[in-house]
Amino acid sequence: MAERAKAYVEGAQAVGRPALGIVFREIAPNIIATTLVLATLRVGYVIVLEASLSFLGLGVPPRIPAWGSMVSDGRAVMLTAWWVSTLPGIALIGLVIALNLLGEGLRDVLDPRQRGPRTVLPTS
DSSP, X not given: OTGGGSHHHHHHHHTTOXXXXXXXXXXXXXXXXXXXXXXXXXXXXXXXXXXXXXXXXXXXXXXXXXXXXXXXXXXGGTTTOTHHHHHHHHHHHXXXXXXXXXXXXXXXXXXXXXXXXXXXXXXX
16 A cells, blocks of 8 residues: 555656556565565564464364474373474474574565665775
């Protein structure tokens, strides 16, 4: 919605471009990087949310494996078989951290404001 109010969109409307053409040729290329970064960061949030609900017994049905329910099932045997809860928890944390690092890396690559000034090397 914020992009719709920008000057380049108004310029495209002024020259008579159709609305669908403005969306795909003007707005979409300008928001795709931000959308991609936000999507990778939100996926980690959704994974943790699903694992939390499954841990509480409110997520997926019990017959379907989920990391949250695996951690919950291992609570009863934590002292004798610690790996039953620990390994799914570590896998969950590793996946979420990896997705967040991927999102941060994509932001660094795709955001031109994050780049430093270009230096021109002198020629001899």
